[in-house]
Amino acid sequence: MPVESVTHDVSFRWTVRIGLPGKGIVDMTLLDAWIRVFWPKKDADDHPDVRDKSLPRPLPFTVASTMKIFLDDERVTPEGWVRAYWPDEVIALLETGRVEAVSLDHDLGDDSRGTGYDVIRWIEEAVALRGFVPPLILVHSANPAAAARMQAGIAAIANLANQKEK
Numbered sequence: 282m283p284v285e286s287v288t289h290d291v292s293f294r295w296t297v298r299i300g301l302p303g304k305g306i307v308d309m310t311l312l313d314a315w316i317r318v319f320w321p322k323k324d325a326d327d328h329p330d331v332r333d334k335s336l337p338r339p340l341p342f343t344v345a346s347t348m349k350i351f352l353d354d355e356r357v358t359p360e361g362w363v364r365a366y367w368p369d370e371v372i373a374l375l376e377t378g379r380v381e382a383v384s385l386d387h388d389l390g391d392d393s394r395g396t397g398y399d400v401i402r403w404i405e406e407a408v409a410l411r412g413f414v415p416p417l418i419l420v421h422s423a424n425p426a427a428a429a430r431m432q433a434g435i436a437a438i439a440n441l442a443n444q445k446e447k
Contacts, residue, residue: 368395387427
């Protein structure tokens with residue numbers, strides 16, 4: 282696995298650009314790169330440290346790909362979707378411009394770290410102030426009141442995006 286580069290962002294989250302067999306060049310956290318090299322399993326996400334939701338998640342895309350993000354703390358991630366546990370992870374991925382769809386749960390187990398509605402608010406602000414083009418947004422929350430509020434936010438985002446197109 283040749284390492285192409287090692288960088289960090291403003292929050293000093295270290296990222297490794299590494300070549301993975303069959304996947305091409307992939308960006309991931311240093312921890313995930315270390316686990317893939319020294320903890321060989323079918324899926325490095327089986328490693329207990331990686332399943333710790335407080336740790337940074339790998340950046341799950343190759344240089345030219347798009348992704349679908351699944352924000353949830355409990356449900357099984359659907360095939361073809363990238364798992365995120367916290368709103369800040371989803372927002373970081375949205376900022377890459379490579380997200381084609383997001384599916385959001387509202388209640389994530391620790392409201393102090395945010396909810397799925399925080400992602401809706403970020404997208405709405407980004408569309409209104411920065412011309413962000415929103416991805417397809419889905420809600421899969423079992424909380425009916427929160428799901429209704431999130432759907433109202435999605436409708437507002439659609440209205441803003443339509444106004445920007447005119």
